[in-house]
Amino acid sequence: MRRASRLALPLGLGFAFLYLPILLMVLFSFNDSRMVTSFTGFSTRWYAALWNNDALTGALFLSLRIAAVSATMATILGVLAGFALARFGRFRGRPLFAAVMAAPLVMPEVITGLSLLLLFVAMEQAFGFPAGRGASTVAIAHATFGAAYVAVVVQARLSELDASLEDAALDLGARPWAVFFQVTLPLAAPAVGAGWLLAFTLSLDDLVVASFVSGPGASTLPMVIFSAVRLGLTPELYALATLLVLAVSVALLLAWWLLRPRRA
Amino acid sequence: MSAARRRLLVLLLPLLWMAVFFLAPFAIVLSIAFAEAAEGLPPYAPLLRWVDGALTLQLNFQNLALLAEDSYYLDAYLLSLRVAAISALLCLLVGYPMALAIARAPERWRVPLLLLVILPFWTSFLLRITAWIGILQDQGWLNGLLLALGVIEAPLQLLYTEFAMYLGITYCYLPFMVLPLYASLVKQDPALLDAAADLGAPPWRSFLTITLPLSLPGIVAGFLLVFIPAVGEFVIPELLGGPGAQLIGRVLWTEFFQNRDWPLASALASVLLLALVLPIALFQWRFAGERRR
Numbered sequence: 001m002r003r004a005s006r007l008a009l010p011l012g013l014g015f016a017f018l019y020l021p022i023l024l025m026v027l028f029s030f031n032d033s034r035m036v037t038s039f040t041g042f043s044t045r046w047y048a049a050l051w052n053n054d055a056l057t058g059a060l061f062l063s064l065r066i067a068a069v070s071a072t073m074a075t076i077l078g079v080l081a082g083f084a085l086a087r088f089g090r091f092r093g094r095p096l097f098a099a100v101m102a103a104p105l106v107m108p109e110v111i112t113g114l115s116l117l118l119l120f121v122a123m124e125q126a127f128g129f130p131a132g133r134g135a136s137t138v139a140i141a142h143a144t145f146g147a148a149y150v151a152v153v154v155q156a157r158l159s160e161l162d163a164s165l166e167d168a169a170l171d172l173g174a175r176p177w178a179v180f181f182q183v184t185l186p187l188a189a190p191a192v193g194a195g196w197l198l199a200f201t202l203s204l205d206d207l208v209v210a211s212f213v214s215g216p217g218a219s220t221l222p223m224v225i226f227s228a229v230r231l232g233l234t235p236e237l238y239a240l241a242t243l244l245v246l247a248v249s250v251a252l253l254l255a256w257w258l259l260r261p262r263r264a
Numbered sequence: 265m266s267a268a269r270r271r272l273l274v275l276l277l278p279l280l281w282m283a284v285f286f287l288a289p290f291a292i293v294l295s296i297a298f299a300e301a302a303e304g305l306p307p308y309a310p311l312l313r314w315v316d317g318a319l320t321l322q323l324n325f326q327n328l329a330l331l332a333e334d335s336y337y338l339d340a341y342l343l344s345l346r347v348a349a350i351s352a353l354l355c356l357l358v359g360y361p362m363a364l365a366i367a368r369a370p371e372r373w374r375v376p377l378l379l380l381v382i383l384p385f386w387t388s389f390l391l392r393i394t395a396w397i398g399i400l401q402d403q404g405w406l407n408g409l410l411l412a413l414g415v416i417e418a419p420l421q422l423l424y425t426e427f428a429m430y431l432g433i434t435y436c437y438l439p440f441m442v443l444p445l446y447a448s449l450v451k452q453d454p455a456l457l458d459a460a461a462d463l464g465a466p467p468w469r470s471f472l473t474i475t476l477p478l479s480l481p482g483i484v485a486g487f488l489l490v491f492i493p494a495v496g497e498f499v500i501p502e503l504l505g506g507p508g509a510q511l512i513g514r515v516l517w518t519e520f521f522q523n524r525d526w527p528l529a530s531a532l533a534s535v536l537l538l539a540l541v542l543p544i545a546l547f548q549w550r551f552a553g554e555r556r557r
Contacts, residue, residue, distance in 0.1 A: 007361060007364055007365035007368060008365060010358075010361035010365065011361065011362050011365035011377075014359070014362040014438075015362075017358070018380075018381070018384050018435070018438065019384070021392060021396055021398075021399060021435070022387070022392065022395060024398065024405060025391070025394070025395045025398070028398070035403075038408065076277070077277060077278045077281055080274050080275070080278050081275075081278040084271070084274050084275050084278070088271055088275075091271065097275070097279065099545075100286060100287065101278070101282065105489075106489060106492040106493055107492075107493070108492065108493050108495060108496020108497070108513065108536065108540070109493070109498070109513075110496045110498055110512075110513045110516050110517065110533065110536075111293075111537055114516070114530065114533050115289030115290055115292065115293040116289050118289060118292045118293055118296055118526070119284075119285070119288060119289040119292055121306045122292055140285060141285075143281075143285075144282070144285045144286055147278065147282075151278075198386075201386045204388070205388055205390070207390055207499060208498055211521075212520075222388070222390050225390050225391065225394075226390060226499075229390070229393075229394055229503060230503075233394060233397060233401075237391065237394055238391075238395075238398075240391065241388060241392075241394070241395070244387055244391065245387045248386045248387045249383065251386075252379060252383055252386060256375065256376075256379055260375075
């Protein structure tokens with residue numbers, strides 16, 4: 001047990017490093033002063049100011065819409081890809097398919113953003129679609145890297161579950177499509193849900209790719225925050241951060257509950 | 265319908281999507297790198313043009329030549345590689361003890377502890393950087409604390425320094441290091457350590473000869489997961505780093521958004537892409553092959 005206690009210190013310090021900045025933000029979102037540095041008294045006026053900040057709330061709702069659409073597209077793509085990677089064994093071209101599905105996870109955002117923008121411009125020149133850039137091009141871009149994350153989560157989950165239930169259903173004469181929708185998908189449901197949430201938060205968080213592929217009039221939340229931060233910090237941003245931390249904590253607890261191991 | 269057909273049908277949608285929205289864009293970036301900047305939108309001249317009634321391919325090598333000649337760009341690449349490597353090492357130093365502690369924790373604690381590592385990653389990255397600006401700025405929380413404790417007389421310049429940039433990158437990428445390290449550490453058989461202890465090895469020795477070498481795949485995976493995206497990092501050097509921290513992501517951003525030189529930005533991205541694809545391919549080939557065995 002001495003080993004464990006020796007490791008507790010670096011773990012505690014690591015968590016302090018991760019959480020102290022977030023705690024400071026939460027604390028100072030309730031600060032009465034406009035100064036973001038010294039705490040003068042408790043107040044919720046920055047939450048009211050946030051509510052009345054049309055640029056921020058408008059961008060928030062746009063980002064939520066894009067995130068919901070792109071996460072749903074990413075989930076459809078990612079479930080198919082994850083299913084193929086986990087259940088098809090070794091098929092021709094599998095290493096390449098796996099590499100292409102995994103590459104968006106590490107691709108630097110400036111490359112993804114620039115290359116997708118050039119694609120959209122070339123497509124518009126060639127086919128007239130997409131006409132101009134905005135929420136829809138951002139959603140397509142986010143669905144692409146979101147799909148990679150969903151595929152990883154779904155593949156991991158399906159690899160854990162052995163295929164005997166699906167084989168049994170096939171032996172009993174169920175059609176392959178019915179097996180997929182009635183056996184595989186329900187078994188993978190927690191991973192599908194977690195994957196959707198992951199794609200959703202990644203979309204909500206993306207600044208760089210959205211800056212490249214978005215158009216006039218479609219500024220997402222991170223784009224608005226980025227230009228606000230460059231002008232200087234305000235406690236409103238801390239209030240926004242606090243609300244996001246709260247929302248994400250609830251969502252993550254939900255995901256944990258969905259993914260918890262169950263003894264059947 | 266045959267099994268092979270069904271499989272193809274499942275693969276078709278993700279395959280097509282990734283081909284159109286992930287692979288094709290790279291081909292376009294590579295080709296625009298050879299285009300000539302021009303007025304208008306898009307601000308580059310087409311590669312295929314009608315010259316004297318014949319369709320001719322016009323390749324412009326000046327963008328790539330500029331990258332090779334102007335030391336500004338070469339320096340940016342080298343600085344990016346250095347910053348990414350040092351950041352990945354810092355993540356390893358902070359993340360390894362954390363991952364080890366979680367892997368050795370009682371089983372029911374592991375998932376909650378891992379979730380605690382991931383949770384910050386799920387909250388807005390930009391707002392967490394904002395928190396560090398609040399901590400590090402001249403009138404910030406850290407300077408305030410140090411002044412109040414009497415450690416320093418005047419505020420230190422912490423924000424817009426290399427220190428702030430490394431801190432920010434380490435902070436943001438730490439989960440990418442901890443997860444693969446944990447995955448490889450938790451698989452290790454504890455009996456190996458017991459055997460080493462029985463044979464008289466002190467803990468540091470069994471760590472160096474058993475735990476560390478066995479976790480090498482995790483270290484490599486974590487290092488690449490931090491290193492590769494960090495090479496192209498834009499936001500953290502821009503918001504926390506000094507004006508001298510001209511990393512390649514920042515240079516590309518400036519060429520694209522401020523100078524509107526799309527061909528040059530494409531050339532910068534192409535070179536970066538080729539420099540990164542090689543290690544990814546190597547990693548895939550080396551470790552994917554090992555896992556299958």
